Amino acid sequence: MTDAAPSDTFLAIDWGTTNRRVYRIASGMVEQTERDDRGILSVPSGEFPAEVAGIRQRMGDLPILCAGMVGSNRGWVEIPYVDCPADLQSLSAGIVWVESGRTAIVPGVATRAGGHADVMRGEEVQLLGAVAAGLVPPSALLCQPGTHCKWATLDDGAITGFATAMTGELFALMQKHSLLASQMTADVRPGADFDRGVNDATDEALLTRLFNVRADFVTGLRADDSGVASYVSGLLIGTDVRAQHVVGRDAYVLADPQLGSLYATAIDAAGGHARLIDSHAAFIGGITSIWNSLL
Amino acid sequence: MTDAAPSDTFLAIDWGTTNRRVYRIASGMVEQTERDDRGILSVPSGEFPAEVAGIRQRMGDLPILCAGMVGSNRGWVEIPYVDCPADLQSLSAGIVWVESGRTAIVPGVATRAGGHADVMRGEEVQLLGAVAAGLVPPSALLCQPGTHCKWATLDDGAITGFATAMTGELFALMQKHSLLASQMTADVRPGADFDRGVNDATDEALLTRLFNVRADFVTGLRADDSGVASYVSGLLIGTDVRAQHVVGRDAYVLADPQLGSLYATAIDAAGGHARLIDSHAAFIGGITSIWNSLL
Structure with missing residues (x-):
């Protein structure tokens, strides 16, 4: 050169x-x-x-x-x-x-x-890069959690369809502005509270389960708010995952380890098989492939 | 006297x-x-x-x-x-x-x-008053829309169970603080936008349908924001109603005419039979019955 x-x-x-x-x-x-x-x-x-x-x-x-x-x-x-x-x-x-x-x-x-229209900017490099870097097979279901969680279907190395869920944004709205805000002060953690939220997402009564949290405090059923943020996160992530029909499927999760492990828990609970992928390696694989195609 | x-x-x-x-x-x-x-x-x-x-x-x-x-x-x-x-x-x-x-x-x-704990204060007078005033049979499904929408089952003149959905609060959060806030400026109205929201609630992909609204604007699929608030209201009310399993059942709605008619539309779309009840008459019937029992 x-x-x-x-x-x-x-x-x-x-x-x-x-x-x-x-x-x-x-x-x-x-x-x-x-x-x-x-x-x-x-x-x-x-x-x-x-x-x-x-x-x-x-x-x-x-x-x-x-x-x-x-x-x-x-x-x-x-x-x-x-x-x-x-x-x-x-x-x-x-x-x-x-x-x-x-x-x-x-x-x-x-x-x-x-x-229904849907859009992404930036995630496409990670999604296709995961295949280019050999982290994911060319036909696969991929998930990128975040403020606006992306679920993409890849077929033979192409994004053939995708959907964005407003999961992270809704969690932030609940935490900052809702009736539950004053109880959602602790960090979200894996464990019993998160798992219960994921499980409660199965009955598709999200709007009711959110109010139940308040009623649990009012009636004395719950006295300690350390698990509320984790429970609400489990409810929302569980609702998100169950809309994606992951039963029996591998779902490749591109995220930091903390958020990735929460999604993995919910995917496995919904009957899927979560596979955690390094999202930085996926980005590098994708952006390098695109750059090389320009040379 | x-x-x-x-x-x-x-x-x-x-x-x-x-x-x-x-x-x-x-x-x-x-x-x-x-x-x-x-x-x-x-x-x-x-x-x-x-x-x-x-x-x-x-x-x-x-x-x-x-x-x-x-x-x-x-x-x-x-x-x-x-x-x-x-x-x-x-x-x-x-x-x-x-x-x-x-x-x-x-x-x-x-x-x-x-x-799951649930609580109400005030709604119980309307619910039981609707029966006392002869507006509703002693065994019935009743709905009181609002910030926190109540769904109550009455058996033989007693409230035997109920659930609260955070429907109105979530709408307010979306309207005030979400990514869609700047597009949710018009009033909620019955009509095609509301109906489409109710219909889109059937696929249980609420978190995705909310983001689709944004993507519709970004891609030019939607240029006019006059129907966004109505669509989001339809999505949320449709989601609320479908969690209540109203198929084939009468559902008595206690609300002002505007909100009542939106819920009635969603109940009928979900296969139920909505019956609008005068909530003030129900309150008067209930509070008078309680007062008379004290005399």
């Missing part, structure tokens, strides 16, 4: 709404990484070029490939979605160069199945 | 968390009524006697029978719940005089079925 040729060394940015993570990748290996809270909402319109200039100063004067909400209408430039079925080739074909030959953004993916 | 004998003329107060309604009732007929926002949260501890003194100045120096959250731990005096099965006789037996011979509070009702 000469100095003038395209290089397999580049900077990858997983640029979300609230947070941002940058990797310097050479030949598919991470050489350096940094994480901060400079998500797109903290970057004023027009200051994205200055942001990537700062990143290049810190991490090297290299080409940059971005994924995530940076490609939304609140980001740098709005990049059109690629429709399902979407694979690494269609993502590569949909890339937009926002600084010619220097900085590019990967498109998100959209679906319009059954009259 | 002499001046010294107990009178069938009294003041009834339906005293809730936010609002309060007072009736002067003589021989079961409403002679005068007033409604204001002096719910229990706006009455400082210790000022309940002054409140009822003011009411007597305006509406007559009469004995007072109160129902509702005024009997909770944030109210005047905490009145112990009566357990299910609860009928008008057990409510009468559980009354507490907070001003001797002058002012009394009706107890609420609690249940602990299936390991």
